[in-house]
Amino acid sequence: MYIFRNAMANIRRSKGRSILFGVIVFIIAISACLALSIRAAAETTRAEGLKDLSITGNITLDMDEIMQGEGGQPPSKSDMRKGFQNSELSLTELEKYSELSSVKSFYYTGSTSANASKIEAVSSSEGMGGGRMGGPGMDQESSGDFTITGYSSDEAMTQFANGNAEITDGKLFTEGTEDLTCVISSSLATYNSLKVGDTIKFVNPSDTSKTFKVKVVGIYKQTNSSSSDQQGRGGGMMMGNSNNIYMSYAALEKIAKSASLDVATRGSYTFASYEDYQKFESQAHEAGLDSKYTVESMDVNNYEHQLQPLENLSTYAKYFLIIMLVIGGAVLLILTMFSIRERKYEIGVLAAIGMDKKKISRQFIYEIAAISMIAIMLGGVIGSLSSVPVTNKLLASSVSSTQSESFDRGGPGGQQDGMPGDPQDRQDQDDQSNSDSTEVQATSATTNSSDADSSTDSASDSGTTTADRGDGDRMGGPGMQDYVDSVTSAANMKVTLEMILVGLALIAVSGTAAMSGVMKYDPLQILTTRD
Amino acid sequence: MSLMKIEDMSFAYSAGGRKILEHVNAEFEEGKIYALVGRSGAGKTTLLSLLAALTHPTEGSIYVNDEDIFKGDTYKYRCKDVGIVFQNYNLLPKMNAVENVVLSMDIAGIDLPDKKQRAKDLLISLGIAEYDLDRPVLQLSGGQQQRVAMARAISYEPPIILADEPTGNLDDSTEKDIMAIFEDMAHRAGKCVIIVTHSKQIANMADVKIPIDELNVHIKDNSLAESHPVN
Ligand SMILES: Nc1ncnc2c1ncn2[C@@H]1O[C@H](COP(=O)(O)OP(=O)(O)O)[C@@H](O)[C@H]1O
Ligand SMILES: [Mg+2]
Numbered sequence: 160m161y162i163f164r165n166a167m168a169n170i171r172r173s174k175g176r177s178i179l180f181g182v183i184v185f186i187i188a189i190s191a192c193l194a195l196s197i198r199a200a201a202e203t204t205r206a207e208g209l210k211d212l213s214i215t216g217n218i219t220l221d222m223d224e225i226m227q228g229e230g231g232q233p234p235s236k237s238d239m240r241k242g243f244q245n246s247e248l249s250l251t252e253l254e255k256y257s258e259l260s261s262v263k264s265f266y267y268t269g270s271t272s273a274n275a276s277k278i279e280a281v282s283s284s285e286g287m288g289g290g291r292m293g294g295p296g297m298d299q300e301s302s303g304d305f306t307i308t309g310y311s312s313d314e315a316m317t318q319f320a321n322g323n324a325e326i327t328d329g330k331l332f333t334e335g336t337e338d339l340t341c342v343i344s345s346s347l348a349t350y351n352s353l354k355v356g357d358t359i360k361f362v363n364p365s366d367t368s369k370t371f372k373v374k375v376v377g378i379y380k381q382t383n384s385s386s387s388d389q390q391g392r393g394g395g396m397m398m399g400n401s402n403n404i405y406m407s408y409a410a411l412e413k414i415a416k417s418a419s420l421d422v423a424t425r426g427s428y429t430f431a432s433y434e435d436y437q438k439f440e441s442q443a444h445e446a447g448l449d450s451k452y453t454v455e456s457m458d459v460n461n462y463e464h465q466l467q468p469l470e471n472l473s474t475y476a477k478y479f480l481i482i483m484l485v486i487g488g489a490v491l492l493i494l495t496m497f498s499i500r501e502r503k504y505e506i507g508v509l510a511a512i513g514m515d516k517k518k519i520s521r522q523f524i525y526e527i528a529a530i531s532m533i534a535i536m537l538g539g540v541i542g543s544l545s546s547v548p549v550t551n552k553l554l555a556s557s558v559s560s561t562q563s564e565s566f567d568r569g570g571p572g573g574q575q576d577g578m579p580g581d582p583q584d585r586q587d588q589d590d591q592s593n594s595d596s597t598e599v600q601a602t603s604a605t606t607n608s609s610d611a612d613s614s615t616d617s618a619s620d621s622g623t624t625t626a627d628r629g630d631g632d633r634m635g636g637p638g639m640q641d642y643v644d645s646v647t648s649a650a651n652m653k654v655t656l657e658m659i660l661v662g663l664a665l666i667a668v669s670g671t672a673a674m675s676g677v678m679k680y681d682p683l684q685i686l687t688t689r690d
Numbered sequence: 691m692s693l694m695k696i697e698d699m700s701f702a703y704s705a706g707g708r709k710i711l712e713h714v715n716a717e718f719e720e721g722k723i724y725a726l727v728g729r730s731g732a733g734k735t736t737l738l739s740l741l742a743a744l745t746h747p748t749e750g751s752i753y754v755n756d757e758d759i760f761k762g763d764t765y766k767y768r769c770k771d772v773g774i775v776f777q778n779y780n781l782l783p784k785m786n787a788v789e790n791v792v793l794s795m796d797i798a799g800i801d802l803p804d805k806k807q808r809a810k811d812l813l814i815s816l817g818i819a820e821y822d823l824d825r826p827v828l829q830l831s832g833g834q835q836q837r838v839a840m841a842r843a844i845s846y847e848p849p850i851i852l853a854d855e856p857t858g859n860l861d862d863s864t865e866k867d868i869m870a871i872f873e874d875m876a877h878r879a880g881k882c883v884i885i886v887t888h889s890k891q892i893a894n895m896a897d898v899k900i901p902i903d904e905l906n907v908h909i910k911d912n913s914l915a916e917s918h919p920v921n
Contacts, residue, residue, distance in 0.1 A: 161796035172784040508780045511744060512842070513769020514797045683744045686780055 162518055166525035176498055180527070181534040183494065184665060187487035188538025191661045194480035196546035196649035197553070201466070201473035204646050208462055209433040215317075216428050216436050216456035218248060218256065218443065248452070253426035259442045261435040262428045266315035269411050269422040272303035273361040276370070278351040280304035281344075281401040303364035307404045309411025311335070315427065316405070322382060329355035329377035337409045342377040346401035354378075359404075361418075369418040373406065433459070465641045468557040472550070475557075484661070488668050495527070495669040499676030506677055507685030516677055523673040528666050535662040543650030550649045558642045692717035693882050694741070694850060699750030701733075701740060710736045713907040714750070716900065720849065721880045723872055725887055725896035732902045734886040735777065738852050741884065742774050743767050754850070769797045773843030775853035777886075779835045781827040787813050787838045788823050791845045798846035812841045817867060833864045840868070844875060851875060851883045857892060869895055 170177045250267060257265030310316050313334050318324040328348075332340040343353060353359070355375055363369035381400060415422045430436040440454040463470075499506075509519050694717070701711040710733040718724055726734050739745050741752060743764035751758050759767050768774070781790050791809035795802070802808055810823055816837040822830060827838055836856060843851055853872070857865040869892060876883045876897070885892065893899050 161793070165793065165796075168789070169784075505782060508782055509797075510765070511742075511768065511774065511776070511780060512794050512797060513765050513767075515763075515765035518797075683739055686744075686776065686778075 162522045163525050166522045167529065169522070170526055170529060176501075177526075177530055180491075180494060180498070180669075181530045183487065183490055184531045184534035185538045187483060187491070187665065188535040188658065188661065189542045190483040190487075191480055192539050192542025192650065192654065192658055193546055193549055194476040194483065195654045195657045195661075196543060196651075197476040197550050198473050198480075199651050199654050200546070200550050200646040200649040201469045203648055203651065204469060204643060205466055208466070208643070209459070212433065212458050212462055214430045214433060214436045214456050214458045216430060216439060216454050216459070217425065218253070218428075218448065218452050219455045221451055221453040248426075250424050250426070253424070256439075256443045256446060256448065257426070257428060259439060259446060261430060261438040261442055263431045263435070264314065264429045265426060266429075267311045267408065267424055267426040268315050269309040269408050269415075269424045271307050271411065271415060271420045271422050272364065273305050273307055273418075273420065274303040274364045275305060276360050276362055278347075278353065278359055281346050281350045303362075305361065305402045305404055307341075307361070307406065307411060307414075309406050309408035309422070311408045314429075315408075319379070324379045324381050326377045327380045329375070332376050332405075332407050332410070334407065335409055336407045337413055339371070339373045339406070339410050339414065340376040341373045341404050341406040341410075342379050343375055343404055344401040345378050345380040348375075348378045350401075361414075363418045363420055366419065369420075371414045371418045373404070373410075373414070379405070461641070465643050468561040468642050468644065469554060469646070471561060472553055472557040484664070488665065491665060491669045492672050495672040496676060499523070499673055503676075503680050503685050506680045507682040510680075510682035511686055520674040520677045523677060524666070524670040527669050527673060531662055531666050531669075535658060535665075539655070539658045543654065546649035546654075547646065551645045554644055554646065558644045561642065691719075693720050693754065694718040695753045695756075696741075697750050697753065699740065699747045699752065701736060701745075701747050701749075703736075705748075709748070711740075711747075711906055714905045716905055718850075718882050718884060720882050721876055722897040723876045723883045723885060723895070724898045724900055725885050725893040726900050726902055727887060727893050728902035730888070733906070734902055735854055737902065737905075738774075738854050738884070738886055741850075742772055742852055769794070770799075770846065771848050772850045772852055773846070773848040775836070775839045775843045775851070775856050777854035777858065779827075779839040781835060781838055781842070783828045784826060786824045786826055787818055787830070787834075787841070790827060790838055791842050794842045795845050798848075800846050809841070809845060812845055813838065816841050816871060833860050836860060836864075836868065840871060844881075847879075849881060851881050853883070854886045855888070856885060857887065857889060865889075865892070 253267060254265065256262070313331070314320065316331075319326075319331070326342065327345055329342070331342060332338070341359075343359075348354065353375055355377060357375050358372050359375065360370055360372050411422060414420065428439065430439065436454075436456060436459065443452075443454065444450065506519055510516060696714050696716040699711060699714045700709055702709045714737070726737065728734055736745075740747055743752075743759050746760055751760055753759070754767070754771060759771075782793065785793065788806060788809045791812065792805050795805045795809065810820075813823055814820060818830075818834060818837055818841075822834060827835055830838065840853070840856070843853075851872075856872075857868055860868065872883050872885065873895070875881045885896065887893055
């Protein structure tokens with residue numbers, strides 16, 4: 160008891176020394192608290208964002224796996240071609256994985272391209288660009304002017320579900336119908352004076368003898384309901400969409416059979432939670448999915464992209480924390496060693512009058528612990544109170560540096576790691592104009608290997624040669640405005656616990672230094688060599 | 691029966707180094723003042739350090755109540771059984787007189803309701819003015835610090851009191867006061883008081899005068915050589 164009292168009295172008696180020690184611990188504490196708060200904010204924001212996210216995922220080719228090649232050599236074109244060629248997953252297979260427990264619902268779309276007799280595709284130089292990009296990657300002779308997309312269910316028509324498109328005239332085709340009915344865009348309707356009830360005659364672009372007729376039951380219009388400025392910037396894409404014809408998958412299948420058209424089928428799986436989404440991949444592999452496939456979700460990718468600045472900040476915070484703790488710990492260690500040297504006379508006297516070294520050490524540790532606790536509490540309180548504004552301030556600069564970084568890499572699209580060679584991926588971006596609900600459609604069937612090849616080339620061209628267009632045609636991807644640029648909470652219970660650990664570590668470091676110093680001094684030596 | 695006994699004790703500051711003390715034998719009793727005398731550098735302070743168990747003998751040992759003090763807890767021995775008045779006082783400079791005294795009582799584990807009051811009474815009885823009680827000890831004069839050191843040494847009532855040149859730099863009247871206190875402690879309170887001094891006056895006031903050279907076999911054997919400066 161007297162040891163504790165003596166320790167407290169000593170803190171008061173040596174104010175300068177106590178304050179110096181306290182200030183150093185305070186600086187470490189406030190830095191640690193801010194760094195830990197930033198990390199907590201990133202973690203919380205991510206967890207909460209993912210909780211609120213409705214996740215649609217797709218089975219896609221694992222580009223890394225295919226691009227890996229053999230013996231460290233980049234794969235030849237033919238190797239890659241083989242990779243893509245064998246990539247087709249049949250609808251039966253896609254459906255098989257939809258049975259897995261992690262899947263909430265499953266839908267699929269098919270698309271093909273065709274020409275039409277009598278009517279003309281909406282075109283403009285910009286529109287053509289968009290249209291070409293929007294096609295299922297078939298840039299050459301077999302590509303038609305129109306993209307016909309078939310949907311397994313209404314749920315699959317995400318652009319209608321999320322309000323980016325709406326029927327303005329007539330009605331949507333019946334869900335799952337085999338009737339050859341479709342909806343067309345209002346631009347196409349206006350351009351060709353088409354109205355509900357009219358019939359369009361389509362032609363197989365590779366074989367003009369194969370034709371089929373589809374009845375227009377409705378006219379849709381793209382709306383700029385949300386993210387309007389992204390939509391605006393994606394003007395080219397909208398023109399491309401004007402030539403999209405929508406119908407039921409069953410109807411498309413019927414047409415494809417009769418007119419010998421290739422259909423690219425993509426399955427989408429929706430998940431009730433992020434955990435389910437994560438579980439799905441391993442379940443699918445267990446159920447027999449080849450290792451060259453991976454599960455991807457544009458929702459998750461987009462969200463993670465939005466978190467990029469926060470994640471970067473969190474990484475910096477981690478390094479800052481480590482540096483701060485190492486340097487701070489070292490400074491504290493040295494300071495303790497010096498102050499013990501300075502106090503060796505005191506140690507000698509205490510030992511000479513019979514206070515044993517363990518008690519002397521304990522007294523010194525009490526002093527260290529008391530100052531540290533006050534400093535850590537102050538640092539922790541001030542750190543937590545300022546954690547949200549400080550995090551947001553730092554996040555703002557992280558956002559702008561992430562932005563300029565991604566500009567350097569050729570627009571926000573540069574963030575998307577997906578090798579743009581996946582043709583479906585690209586088309587998809589055009590299909591869904593709202594980034595928030597964008598889905599990567601599961602790529603199953605590319606029609607033939609040369610398609611995949613050519614689109615690989617064209618896509619990488621567009622990415623490197625025309626930064627502007629790269630920006631535009633990546634509209635499906637998140638724009639820079641989407642970055643999470645503020646957090647609402649930072650310091651939390653976990654930070655408090657971590658701060659306690661930091662405090663204990665600091666006390667342990669300087670306490671150990673104090674103890675070894677106390678043990679080192681021999682009272683007689685100190686007392687006799689003093690004068 | 692003696693309270694403290696030195697048995698065939700030798701001491702060197704370093705292993706194999708010069709022996710400061712060699713085969714020393716001595717006995718000390720309660721209620722007496724012993725004056726340890728000898729020329730400067732003879733080893734008086736060294737002997738006192740050994741009696742205080744601040745260092746260990748090279749050979750032999752010291753027994754208090756027939757117990758080897760070096761075999762037990764020397765910290766406990768110092769805080770309970772001996773009171774030491776160091777040559778340079780060795781007070782804690784940031785504390786005042788009362789705090790210095792109370793700390794020693796605390797370390798000794800004295801369980802009193804008001805240790806602070808007892809420390810004050812003790813200091814006042816040793817001649818410290820009331821207004822000097824709560825000043826940092828470094829602000830006190832040498833004589834005052836000497837008194838505080840004595841108060842600290844006797845505050846927990848140890849049976850043995852060791853004092854190293856307690857009157858070394860004090861004026862005559864203060865010297866008399868201090869000696870009166872030692873006499874009181876030995877003759878009235880029955881303590882065993884061992885004082886190192888080179889003052890003839892003090893030595894004559896003591897009950898037993900011990901010239902350190904007589905204790906020391908090594909020095910005795912060479913007492914003739916001593917007069918011839920060989921080294
Ligand atoms: N800490 C020490 N280390 C080594 N030698 C010492 C130490 N203290 C004293 N001595 C030596 O021991 C001898 C006795 O010293 P000391 O006991 O202080 O003599 P006294 O107190 O009788 O004047 C001296 O020769 C001194 O130099
Ligand atoms: Mg001496």
